[in-house]
Amino acid sequence: MLFAAGAIALAALPYAGVPPFTITLLTEAFIFAIWAMSLDLLVGYTGLVTFGHAAAFGLGSYAAGYFAREVTADFFAALLVAEAIVVGLAVTIGFVVTRVSGVAFAIISLAIAQVLFQIAIAWRPVTEGMDGLVGVPLPKIAGFTIDAGAEFYLLTIATLVLVYLGLSRLVASSFGRTLQAIRTNEERAAAIGINVRLHKWIAFTVSWGVAGIGGTLMVFMKAGTTPMSLHWSESGNVLVMAIFGGVGTLFGPMIGAVAFVFLRDEFTTRFEAWQLAFGLVFVVVVLAFPSGLAGIFARAWRALWPTRS
Amino acid sequence: MADALVVEELSKSFGALRAVDGVGFAVKDGDVHSLIGPNGAGKTTVFNCISGFLRPAEGRVLLRGEDVTAWPPHRLIPAGLARTFQITKVFGDLTVLENVALAARSRLGQNLRMWRRASKVTSANVEALEILEMLGLAENASANADHLAHGDKRILEIAIALALRPRLLMLDEPTAGMSAGETEHIGKLVRRIAARTSVLLVEHDMEMVLGISDQVTVMTQGRVIASGTPDAISRDTNVQDAYLGALDARNL
Numbered sequence A: 001m002l003f004a005a006g007a008i009a010l011a012a013l014p015y016a017g018v019p020p021f022t023i024t025l026l027t028e029a030f031i032f033a034i035w036a037m038s039l040d041l042l043v044g045y046t047g048l049v050t051f052g053h054a055a056a057f058g059l060g061s062y063a064a065g066y067f068a069r070e071v072t073a074d075f076f077a078a079l080l081v082a083e084a085i086v087v088g089l090a091v092t093i094g095f096v097v098t099r100v101s102g103v104a105f106a107i108i109s110l111a112i113a114q115v116l117f118q119i120a121i122a123w124r125p126v127t128e129g130m131d132g133l134v135g136v137p138l139p140k141i142a143g144f145t146i147d148a149g150a151e152f153y154l155l156t157i158a159t160l161v162l163v164y165l166g167l168s169r170l171v172a173s174s175f176g177r178t179l180q181a182i183r184t185n186e187e188r189a190a191a192i193g194i195n196v197r198l199h200k201w202i203a204f205t206v207s208w209g210v211a212g213i214g215g216t217l218m219v220f221m222k223a224g225t226t227p228m229s230l231h232w233s234e235s236g237n238v239l240v241m242a243i244f245g246g247v248g249t250l251f252g253p254m255i256g257a258v259a260f261v262f263l264r265d266e267f268t269t270r271f272e273a274w275q276l277a278f279g280l281v282f283v284v285v286v287l288a289f290p291s292g293l294a295g296i297f298a299r300a301w302r303a304l305w306p307t308r309s
Numbered sequence B: 001m002a003d004a005l006v007v008e009e010l011s012k013s014f015g016a017l018r019a020v021d022g023v024g025f026a027v028k029d030g031d032v033h034s035l036i037g038p039n040g041a042g043k044t045t046v047f048n049c050i051s052g053f054l055r056p057a058e059g060r061v062l063l064r065g066e067d068v069t070a071w072p073p074h075r076l077i078p079a080g081l082a083r084t085f086q087i088t089k090v091f092g093d094l095t096v097l098e099n100v101a102l103a104a105r106s107r108l109g110q111n112l113r114m115w116r117r118a119s120k121v122t123s124a125n126v127e128a129l130e131i132l133e134m135l136g137l138a139e140n141a142s143a144n145a146d147h148l149a150h151g152d153k154r155i156l157e158i159a160i161a162l163a164l165r166p167r168l169l170m171l172d173e174p175t176a177g178m179s180a181g182e183t184e185h186i187g188k189l190v191r192r193i194a195a196r197t198s199v200l201l202v203e204h205d206m207e208m209v210l211g212i213s214d215q216v217t218v219m220t221q222g223r224v225i226a227s228g229t230p231d232a233i234s235r236d237t238n239v240q241d242a243y244l245g246a247l248d249a250r251n252l
């Protein structure tokens, strides 16, 4: 209920006098929110910390953007192609990387993202190298062009809502609970008959698939992408969003993504060293509230509504 | 009828250390079979080799006649084997009920269900609560497992394993770190469980072992030095020299 009301209120913003610039920021924030939630599935639910989550997002951007420019701007066709490529790769590399855990997993996932980054630079006929992919058209749905601004913002919100509902269902399912069991105690999970590697592999693939949806939206929003979308610093950013917001909640990373985009915007206009300023806020929040912004909200909520039990 | 478990010539080394060196024994169906021996004898390593957590270098493991050597845990559990850990491994930040319900859902083949809410798998929840009631943990059902007292965590280990409805339950020192009273409680519990399943028990408390076991296998330094009924074991001079004597001396 609260969630539906929130989504409708957000969807109404462009028609309630909110300036286009803010709508653009919100659109970017919500795309990042999809990406950060996909990361939460790995980090917060399965306990697999990755330093290479830009790979899934950037690859989705390249695949969807290239296809939209070269073949058709149809949103769902581009999404389907991007998903086929992102999920296909996730199945392949997930098979290998989910054999390891902990630091090894983090490092290998970083290495994979760096390989994609180098390919994006070197494979000029397709990726146009460092210049990046440009000239991606506006997306079309059922033949109608989705305009930049309010229409694209609505498309993003609709996607975000679907992704959130889908992931909420997933983490509450028996499968989702097995992921939490694996995060909590891998050996015990194995000892109750959970095929730990298979479950990690599936979680990895779903996570990449969802990140690919974000990447698809982003390439349409920016009308292109660059190799920087695959850079390790982007992987760092999405980790920051998720941890800042509070992992293991889905909702937290969403808030984290919004906070990230708006704080970055605030700080870049005020401070030269915006990353330092943001870093400080990040450290303070995470130290004071290990469960992130979501933890702050949960506390405020409990303070407002003292236990009814 | 095939034995519940047969272990043949099992060996496992860690570097130069032969932790398990040609171990063999058989657990008869319906028995409580205890594996005893001093610390470092290799009991836990035997457990790990049987339950798929370590791959034995040599030897065979037969579960009700079927060769299950080096099967991974997720195949062994549907085949009827469940284990607990000497060092408590529960799902610390999940509720006590969820700890057991996870195991019940796993047994019900729900692990890969991605849409239906886990909380709606009523049969698993009901079963989990029944097990908690049977073991006296029901009032803590909604507490986080981390918040349980040590003794209750040890019992939760058993509850999780029972939710898998094993035909052979392997308990690795269930009374580790428990008081005398709690130990007695566990002893009775094991006997009750044994009415439904065969039990392979690693245990330090000699009184308890001799009191509740049908068969006892004694290990020292990676080898079996004796196997037999509790009576025979307590009279065995080898065992007395190697193990019981040492324990008695310490107890005096």
Ligand SMILES: Nc1ncnc2c1ncn2[C@@H]1O[C@H](COP(=O)(O)OP(=O)(O)O)[C@@H](O)[C@H]1O
Pocket: B014, B017, B019, B037, B038, B039, B040, B041, B042, B043, B044, B045, B046
């Ligand atoms: N993973 C391991 N790596 C190296 N040595 C081990 C490992 N596990 C056990 N050991 C060694 O193997 C021997 C047997 O250990 P263990 O099976 O735990 O004995 P028990 O359970 O009878 O006390 C000990 O000397 C122990 O130090």
Ligand SMILES: [Mg+2]
Pocket: B043, B044, B045, B086
């Ligand atoms: Mg041991």
